[in-house]
Amino acid sequence: MHVTRRGLLRDIGLIAGFDLRESLRTRRALVLVLLYLLIAASASGIYVQIMAQIQDSVATISGVAGDPQAAAGMAMVQDEGYRMLLLFFAGGDAALADHLATYPPMVLVYSWISLAFLPWFIALTSYDLIAGDLHLRTIRYAALRTSRGAFVLGKLLGQAALVAAVTGLGMLPVVVIGAIYLPGFDFVATALALLSTWPITVVCALGFLGIVTLASQLCKGPGAARAVAVGLLFLIWIFTLLPEPLNRLELLSPWHWKFGLFHPAIDQRLLAIGACLGLCAGYTALGYLRFRRRDL
Amino acid sequence: MTRELAVDLRAVHKRFGSVHALRGADLKVPKGSIFALIGPNGAGKTTLFGLCCGFLRADTGTVEILGGAPDALRFKGRLGALPQDAMLGRDITIREHLVFLARLQGMELAHAHSEAMRVLGLVDLVDLAERRAGALSHGQVKRVGVAQAFLGEPELILLDEPTAGLDPRNAHDLRALIRDRRGRQTIVVSSHNLQELEAICDEAAFIEKGQTIEAGAIATLTARDAEIHVQLAPGPEPLDELRARVANLGVTWDPAARTLRLRFQPSPERIAEDVIAEVLRELLAAGARISALGKGRSLEQRYLDQAPATE
Secondary structure, X not given: OOOOHHHHHHXXXXXXXXXXHHHHHOOHHHHHHHHHHHHHHHHHHHHHHHHHHHHHHHHHHHHHHOOHHHHHHHHHHHHHHHHHHHHHHOOOOHHHHHHHOOOOHHHHHHHHHHHHHHHHHHHHHHOHHHHHHHHHOOHHHHHOOOOHHHHHHHHHHHHHXXXXXXXXXXXXXXXXXXXXXXXXXXXXXXXXXXXXHHHHHHHHHHHHHHHHHHHHHHOOOHHHHXXXXXXXHHHHHHHOOOOOOHHHHHHHOHHHHOOHHHOOXXXXXXXXXXXXXXXXXXXXXXXXXXXXXXXX | OOOOEEEEEEEEEEEEXXXXXXXXXXXXXXXXXXXXXXXXXXXXXXXXXXXXXXXXXXXXXXXXXXXXXXXXXXXXXXXXXXXXXXXXXXXXXXXXXHHHHHHHOOOOHHHXXXXXXXXXXXXXXXXXXXXXXXXXXXXXXXXXXXXXXXXXXXXXXXXXXXXXXXXXXXXXXXXXXXXHOEOOEEEEEEOOOHHHHHHHXXXXXXXXXXXXXXXXXXXXXXXXXXXXXXXXXXXXXXXXXXXXXXXXXXXXXXXXXXXXXXXXXXXXXXXXXHHHHHHHHHHXXXXXXXXEEEEOOOHHHHHHHXXXXXX
């Protein structure tokens, strides 16, 4: 029987759909959403607190001085400080820093915290992507009917869809908390900015999902898969801290590319997108080299 | 005449670390047969199934299933299996599981739904179609496992201990289901219940310590055409008369069971029924009283006879 590429894509879709359905039924998806909402609410809460303190400071200074010029001067200092902060995060790339400045600050804070937590969140929630099925031998029912490659890609797609949904829902607390606690909160601008950062978060998450998929294909037990996933993430995070010439290794880290995903220059942004997708594919393929030969 | 084979394993070795699970095992399963895989725990039966399905890779040797190497894409819809100890997702209904697996075999949604209900009917689980797999009993889970193996009526079905954990009624129905497929599908069954295998299978292989000890037609293995046994009631034991009057007959007497075991060389001129008539005539003439009569020996007896020799 000739198996077409369309047939393989169909199998990948079926496995992804079944995986998602299982996540919903087991309430795994609900737990993920709640965890992520907690992260998003915390990020938004921190931002609201910082803003409130800054506004209090400005009011105090300008009130004591009774001088509008002092308030304007303080605002300038704040703007300059904010720009320097963005420049720092942008790794000295002025164009990127200027572009980041166009986002509502609350969206940037949420995105930054989200991208900081996401790799560990993925490692701790998706580690059993393949290893769980190997452990329970559930995989044997599917392995008789489709290729191991389709199985891995289907599982990866299912998890990617879940991460996309979870990070999408994570935007809700940002706009809700902002609307309630921030005076003069621009709901539409914030919502649109959040929507524009959503694909960036998902693409970056794919890079980390590739690392977790690698770990899950290497191990037969979920416990071992979790340990290996966290260990690999830690190793890859260390890549970003190495001195020259070892710092070239940071190219293998999705962390290295996450700033590029925000870059205003389309070539820089495409490079970062390509790198994250390439890392996802590369790490998944690396695990598959073992998985395709292993006993199920 | 060479028979077409559904399963052809030659000199297969498989190790799991320090455990040498298969040590040059051979297995030839003719197409259309109901084939029994017999052996003690740890003999390598489940490993053989795993190799046939492509779950495991042989270290050395040749594995040909349905005319080629194990390959899930080639097997799609052609091979069904009940894998031992494989679990179903606890929170998914059994209908959803079966529809998913049927669709993976290539069926469209509507066909997959009807096929799922059909196979649930085969194992009498239609009423539980909407029940979550996690809420099923052990026996019901086993029946769902059997049902998925029959999705799409594949050419070859491998059933690893299909009746283990089933109640007598369901075990009986499953045997009938398997028997009903004779000649249409190839079914390989492993079980510790040798009476069951003898009742439903055409051929068998004895596996011991990772090797195929013996294989062939059930009738040959049980010597159904070359051996008869007669149980005598208390009374005369005319063994000498029998040896003297019936030619070319190997006679052994088990005094504890009061059973005569009579071996002969069958031929077109002298089939088992002719020998039975001859033996009965002589025994009755000598005043013996006959309690029971049978052809060959049970598969279980045959297995027990050969098992010590492999120690």
